[in-house]
Amino acid sequence: MEILIEMKLMNLLIDIHAHLDHSLLIPKIDEIIGRAKNAGLKHIIANGINPETNRLCLELSKKYDIVKCAMGIYPRDALKKEAEKAEYPLKLTDFDINFDINEEIDFIRKNKNNVAAISEVGLDFVDGESKQQIEDFEKMISLAEELKKPIVVHSRRAEQKCIEILESSKLKNIIMHCFCGKKSLVKRIADNGWHLTVPTTVVRSQQFQEIVKNVPISQLFCETDSPYLSPYKGQWNEPAYVIESYNKIAEIKQMDITEAVNNVYMNWQRVFE
Numbered sequence: 001m002e003i004l005i006e007m008k009l010m011n012l013l014i015d016i017h018a019h020l021d022h023s024l025l026i027p028k029i030d031e032i033i034g035r036a037k038n039a040g041l042k043h044i045i046a047n048g049i050n051p052e053t054n055r056l057c058l059e060l061s062k063k064y065d066i067v068k069c070a071m072g073i074y075p076r077d078a079l080k081k082e083a084e085k086a087e088y089p090l091k092l093t094d095f096d097i098n099f100d101i102n103e104e105i106d107f108i109r110k111n112k113n114n115v116a117a118i119s120e121v122g123l124d125f126v127d128g129e130s131k132q133q134i135e136d137f138e139k140m141i142s143l144a145e146e147l148k149k150p151i152v153v154h155s156r157r158a159e160q161k162c163i164e165i166l167e168s169s170k171l172k173n174i175i176m177h178c179f180c181g182k183k184s185l186v187k188r189i190a191d192n193g194w195h196l197t198v199p200t201t202v203v204r205s206q207q208f209q210e211i212v213k214n215v216p217i218s219q220l221f222c223e224t225d226s227p228y229l230s231p232y233k234g235q236w237n238e239p240a241y242v243i244e245s246y247n248k249i250a251e252i253k254q255m256d257i258t259e260a261v262n263n264v265y266m267n268w269q270r271v272f273e
């Protein structure tokens, strides 16, 4: 409780990656934003994954001062598979994957002044390699280069491929979201000067605790991936819980929580402002 009060005064917490448009969160979005403010959040990045959610994130960023909008195209076939096996109520339009990506790129370009990052984009080869995913990802990288925006990258069972494609780009402000690749790849990301996120599941995940241990704090961001990756079992995630990532960083890096928060905030300023 003491920590919460202290954090509220600091107001510098950032949730770099959340899906506020998600059908599990949107019906109670006012309360969720209220709790985030009480918990000391300064910014939440809401991430689009397709045309419909890109528009929703834009609306949310206009409605709530602490919300910033990121737009992207999530790996399309992976999105379809996720929709098919989802165990919560979904609007099917949330998972529309049949659209013209060039039209969507135009939309993002037109709204560039309201876009904080290109996200969520990347590769997801859980069901095998996909040519379309690689083409989409390359277009998203070119867009980030053109608009000079940071990019937040999803990489699942395609970690090395993602890194290779990104290394051949001109991008510098790269954030690898929820990275589950090998230790040697974590090192490669850190050596490249890119960033990694610390999701709230770090409270129980050895993988993310190792990332915190091995990567300098100047290259870390915190995220909830709400409504996913909850630190509390049996409960959906929300941005207010991002404090759990900061607490774990402070514990592992043996610094006080204020120092951890300030350090991650400086990363925000360097990459996003």
Ligand SMILES: [Zn+2]
Pocket (backbone or CB within 6 Å): 017, 019, 047, 120, 225
């Ligand atoms: Zn996500």
